[in-house]
Amino acid sequence: MMASAQMRGGPSRELPMSHIPSIEDRGRPDGVGRPADPGANGLARAEQAQSERLSHVQRDKAEALARQYPDDYELDRNGALAIRGEVLVIGLSDKALAAAQKTGFSVVSRDVVDGLDLPMAVLSRSGWPLTKMIDRLRDIAPDSMVEADHVFSMSGAAWPMGGSGAPDANPGRAAGWRVGMIDTGSTPLPSTGARIHMVQQGFAPGGIVPHDHGTAVASIIARPALDDQANGPSGTLFAADIFGSGRRGGTAELMVRALGWMARQQVPVVNISMVGPYNGVVAAAIAVLVKRGTLIVAPVGNDGPSARLLYPASLKGVIAVTGVDTKGQLLPEASQVSRVDFAGPAVTAVRGISGRTVEMRGTSFASPVIAHHLAELLSAPDPRGARQAVQKLAGAAWKPKKGKSGLGSGIIGLAPMTSR
Template identity: 40%
Template sequence: MPSLRPSRLLLRSCRCLLLALGALAAAAPAWGQLGLPGVPQLPGGLGGQLPSRLEDGGLRSRLRERVLDMTELPRQVASLDQLRLATIRDLLARHPAQLEADPRGFPIVRREILAWSPSAAGLAAATAAGLDVASRQDMPEVGQTLVVLRVPDGVATAAALDALRAADPEGVYDFNHVYTGAEGGAGAAPASGAGAATGGAVGGTAGDVRIGLVDSGVDARHEVFADARIVRWGCDGAAVPAPHGTAVAALMVGKSARFSGAAPGARLFAADIYCDQPAGGSASRIVQALAWLAREQVGVINISLVGPANRTLGSTVAALVARGHLLVAAVGNDGPNAPPLYPASYPGVVGVSAVDPKRRPLPEAARGPQVMFAAPGSQMAAAAIGSPPYKMVRGTSFAAPLVAALLAPELPAPAPSQAARALATLSAGAVAAGDGTGRGVVGENLRVPPSSFR
């Protein structure tokens, strides 16, 4: 066999490198979206370090984008599906005392069932089955009551749920599903010194624009929030900063000499539903956070979280949509053939996908009728906890906050007619980009490229 020339050897080596990087790049977005506890961040997702030299970072970024373009979608989608299953199994294995799996394999809070304004008959059936009322919260803003029922030992959670649904067919009962997407949500240690800050407003910049955020904690000590006003909810008033919540918040309201979010100066109402707890991100916490935002009359709310359909969460979302809120949610990074994820797929929710600088949907982004808009979601920077203070982010989680920030000035408070006008206004300015982008691409000028940190 004739020997290969040096140039052909180099070409073959490069192809091998591309394939290796392709495997990492295909997996990276799912890690960044899921943000499951203790999972190491691969290049390309949340946590991709910005280079000190533009040339190095530009080459790496272009190489990752090129690799994703070259990767066959069926193989990539299979990897994403397997990755989600693996990370969920890891989450369940490391927190068996707090979490278990529902019959479909989705993580739920162990031995908890959610009841949405249960009837007297439903509560009687729960008592007869040995279930205890763990908590009850009235939500006058949406005219409902959230009841958390505790399943006794020796009774399977799924069996108890089936019995309740049979005894009260008109009731709304479901598992307390755990939703992912917040980097470092449950079980991840916060940055050094995190938690030293207290709840309440941070900074003093006033503004008429109000935006809601349901995510993990925000590091308000970061320089991009120096002049921001942040109103906190959750964690008993303590601050528990996390990378995902900090990055998403910065993309909405952050501002520094090197960085600008989509709506700097807007007032951010940030609900931390994780609080560094194993059962963080539960449906019950999301529902409570949404009730708080409804009480505060926040018109536009960003939710960069993904998970299964849940009757209690779906009922809450429907109630807020009916009140005239705009809920903006990431559609997820499980690939174009993945089943719909929620809350983005609920009726009335503004589902957001992510595109690259050429307006191409990211290969890992979900597709389907739940996509209403697309926004920048790669080759962009956001605030990070620790050093360096800015990192590259990628995924639909980071496209959604841009859309939320664009809608917020048009909807200062919930109102159905004004919400419709806000969507119509944004749609009118969207750039048609074909399949996978819904009504079109918006916010292209809001991408902060790595070159800003040269």
């Protein structure tokens, strides 16, 4: 297991200016492996502005955290939670940087995200609120992408259960499956021989810090698609901890850096069991991977009927996953949004970091089920192969006779029964 905390950026220097990928906030699975259409920018921006509005559930959570930790967080103009006093910029030229510095901005970090070839800078400006910083930088660098460093959250919860039962985790079925996860840290997974290889990398302060959420997601990814434990071939799980310790984790910047690591490892499927607001920098990073044929899988969230779009699930080409119970019925708390691609079982029990069995519930735990199944169908990033994998999985999905709406192509990972 590898544990190393990645430090921010590097010295301010002249950076190669790469093209910022065209991005859209919404799309179908047939967008996998294809860049977004750069046309219709006015309409796309109007739709994006609407999609950036948060549900009252998300606004309330953000406001509570900003009040509780005012030195760490503040809210953007949409009420989304972000790191106080820091702004992300992609494609910032030396000329624009010099103009920003004359206005009082300072460089926190500036480098090219390895694996994505995205020149990313983190800037700060003492005494200015986040919205003023963003507006000013967009004026100074109109050709750059400027965003708050939004904070993302886990899309599920855990409850202790009686006993210390065996963990519900086993090796995957597909020989040599490779899956990435961007989450919290995980405890080591049980394995038979060397059939599960887990590589962890820390990106947040504190390095790798195991948590029940990341441990559950890792366990679900490693679980075989069928109940044939004896013949589950080997697989590799690449786990990026972007939460670490403290309150500076789970950010857009760290998610982008973790995506760069996944790109360098040539991981074909990446699960991100997190939800947050729209962030153009994250969208640009994901657009790079989607164009290369990497499948990104994410949960729609747990905001129920009042839900608005959450990200990264609602980004172009991302596989959006909702959750069902053991009877194949949509979880009442699952976000009811306009686009869902697949549904997976969202109630499971795993051994937590304390050694006790915990029940995990939420769309966070449906997403890794879909990720594992896609990894059985895609051995390496490939645009055509990615589309074929999604289509093949859609053909294998099923829907219950009742309550089938909101399940996308159908349910994966839960055996169909005529009584359901």
